[in-house]
Amino acid sequence: MDKHEEKKLEEFVDRIMADAPLESPSVDFTKNLMQKIEVQSHQEAFQYKPIMSRSVLVGLFVAFSVLMGYVISQYGLGDGTGWFDKITWEPNFKPLWGWLENYTSSKVWVYAVLLFGFLFFVQVPWLKKHMDRTALLK
Amino acid sequence: MLTNKEKELIEEIRRGNARAFTDLVERYKDLVFTLSLRLLGNREEAEEVSQDAFIKIYKSLATFKGDSKVSTWIYRIAYNTALDRIKKNKRAHDHVEIDQVRKMGLADMDDALDKMVQEEKRQLIDQCLAKLPTEDAGIITLFYFEEKNLLEMEKILNVSANTIKVKLFRARKKLAGIMETSLEREILESNG
Structure with a gap:
């Protein structure tokens, strides 16, 4: 197709498109749209948002598991050599609540x-x- | 890039003025709906996509920098929303065998169209545009919505002006081909 024919084609399509109708959506288009926006913004305002994302939580869990694995592999699990066994577990609340005994x-x-x-x-x-x-x- | 009136309108919407957004919707709803309809070929779906596009527009107004015309920005969102829907449905119509005018010639087609009643003519044009493949229908519609500004079209379609020119030429040929077939059928039917 030469330049002249191309120009003619362009003019023909220009004329067609000048007559092409502009379509309209339904009458209550704007009303429905505004209702949708209102509902969505209300939902967003009350939407639960976790403080930490799922990936951060998974990362923390993995890091904690690796740390625990490392500690267990280094110090063992209850064979008497680890620091865990040296902790005394008898509760002694005397220094914490002792002052209450004479309080009025x-x-x-x-x-x-x-x-x-x-x-x-x-x-x-x-x-x-x-x-x-x-x-x-x- | 933005006119003072557009800046004011956007500022009002950002401040939470619902009335200002309604004005924006009223101004562009027909254009957005027509673009969606020509891409999707279904009124109900086009209405849904237009609504989704306006919701996206509302949500992204806060980040709109104003580096293009408001209309260009709106068309880009509408065009991409319609394309997303097409991808989701996996249903783009793209099989048009006719890609050039064969017998009738453009002048004859012009004559035939001139003899038609305005309403009949509009209906025929509408039908022919609906038969165009999705990409061609989108390019031709945007070209006239953007008043033939290829630079603005670059921003919507994200392709170079030269590529758009080539695509436009092919789309025009296809449209003329479809128009010819439809006019031949019309003439045959009217001659009995």
């Missing part, structure tokens, strides 16, 4: 602690309700 407190102090505890448990559901409402409004 005033009535006012007890009431204050109880009231603080009560209010703390009241505000947890109240705060949850408040945060749910503000998230919905957004």
